[in-house]
Amino acid sequence: MKHKYIYLNVAQKLANQIRNGVLKKGDRLPSIRGLCDEYDISMNTAKRVYIELESESLVISVPQSGYFVSSANYSDYPLPKASNPMLLADSDVPKDIINKVYSNIGSKNLTLFSINALYGEFLPTNQMKKEIGLAIKTLNNGGVDYESVQGSVNLRRMIASRSSTWGGNLTEEDIVTTNGSINAISLCLLALGRPGDTVAIESPCYPGIFQLAIDLGFKVLELPTDPVTGVKIDALREVLNEIDICLLISNYNTPLGSCMPTEHKKIVVELLAQHNIPLIEDDVYGDLNFNGKRPTCCKAFDTTGNVLWCSSISKTIAPGYRVGWVSAGKYQDKIIELKLIHSISSPPLLQEAVASFIKSGKYEKHLRELRRKLFANYQKILDIIINEFPQNTKVTRPEGGLSLWIEFDEKVNTIKLYDLCIKEGISIAPGRMFTVQKQFQNCIRISIGLPWSNDVEDKLKRIGVLSKKAF
Incomplete structure (x- = not known):
């Protein structure tokens, strides 16, 4: 905790100098080592200082040149307004x-x-080519056989291990692999509801989500959403008696890029659990944080198995691989049953290649x-x-x-x-x-x-x- 306060204190001092005009746009800032000497801090603390300043668009890193005061300090520039959709959607899909x-x-x-x-x-294309070649050699029959319905145990083990980065405590048995995140969401909707049920989503929202829901016979209710903090909790409270499922992209939602604060996630999970409304959480962008601080997930606060956490490697490794997964809590058995019906299994070769890439440490790099x-x-x-x-x-x-x-x-x-x-x-x-x-x-x-x-x-x-x- 002390370490955390040191880097924030130094970052605040530099931020004040930038905002007050002491440091001008384009000015070169001390190197990492120079910052260590000037403030008597460690290398890791100095790096955290610049990560914090970069996250506020006050500083920009130029490879082989160092750190400079950014010309893009737009913290006071007006944001798009929060959405205010009608509570009853007209289902007019464009x-x-x-x-x-x-x-x-x-x-x-x-x-x-x-x-x-x-x-x-x-994209790590060349690295993944090598991983696929290795997977062909290590898998039985080169990966041509069916995988188990739940999916590659090696991939599930890696996903579970990485869940600790966002506050999760998953095991390999908590994971089912899917053909991308949208396939995971489709299985969740099929497991949770039936035609005529109402799904609450953010507004605006990724069109693949509401198209899928409507195609499956669900009604869609759009919720007012803030461009910074995501779905408005008060608006969600008002419709709890009208909805059957809630579906949110809690971290860096598309298209707004909003990220729900940790406290908001906790409140939403508790609210929905109290009303027995399942939450499908699409976390496909969660690993793409700019400042090195990976946000937590709603799933981290799930004590009843009511949150179905979905994600994939489509936004980080390869969109064309279609490797995704879901941790479905108390709905896990139903998800496995539906996966067997709809796709039998996931491609073992790509799952194994992704698992190896993560295990080697190359994914984090x-x-x-x-x-x-x-x-x-x-x-x-x-x-x-x-x-x-x-x-x-x-x-x-x-x-x-x-x-x-x-x-x-x-x-x-x-x-x-x-x-x-x-x-x-x-x-x-x-x-x-x-x-x-x-x-x-x-x-x-x-x-x-x-x-x-x-x-x-x-x-x-x-x-x-x-x-x-x-x-």
Whole structure:
């Protein structure tokens, strides 16, 4: 605890100097070793100081050059407003725009700001090729046989071990592997409800979630959501008697990038347990924290088996592998039964490769580097949006994940903006695709998962220019 207070104290001193203008934009800051000498602190404490300052967008790290006062200190810049959907959803799924956007997946001719995935150098492609080769040699018959329904024991063991990073206390028996996170969520919905039941979700929300729920016959109720702290607890309290299931992306939600505070997660888990309403928690972005402090999960506060925690490696290792999992608490047996019916088993080869990658320690090393690169991307993109986009543009400032939510002037029609962008080889995600109600027409989601380049920078600036024509 003492160590924690030391780094916060030093970080606060430097933050005050930056905010008061003593340290100017672009000024070089002491090296890690220099900070150690100046404040008589350890190397680890000095690193934590700069992680804290980076998380506040006050400092930027330049490889081989050191730390500098950031030009992107926008802590007081206005955020997009919290959502205020109608309590009763009209289930007006915007299929046309959703289909347009997702038909761009895999396109080599478009700059895909619209798809929340990692590309190029952000993915450990070469390392995973080696892991797959090793898995072919170590698995019986090279991995061509069926895996057990519950999934690879090695992968489940690694997932359970890593749960301690967010306050979990899982064992390998608590995990069932799935074909990605959306498959896990599908199994959960099938296990928990029946057509006509109501599922409460954040607003805005990833369209794959409400499309899935509605396709399975559920009603969808969108909850007011804050761009920083996530779903509003008071709004959830008001509808507890009207909902059957709650489904939340508690950490770095897409598209807002919001992260529920730890205390909010605890309250939500307790509220839902009291009313016997199961919570499906999609934690697919949880490992992508910018500041090195992995947020906890709602599952950490689950004492009744009421939280079904879902995740995958799609946002960290390989979106195409479709390796996911669920820890379903008291619904575990039902999940296993449904998995047997719907898919029999998961591909053993990819599961084993992922398990080996995690066990070797390479995954944690990859995450550290990935977080640093994503944060650098985030700062560059934020700087362009603030300085190059039209006045009155608002943008979220998440502490992790892959999403930036941009709110233009109300006159801007982002479906028209999408059409203008496509003509110039740019794909964006209009806000209307993240809701089943008529809202967010002046918003877009931008993914930060594209490696930075001059072309990415130019295309991002063009979005700002084209938004002035999208009326």
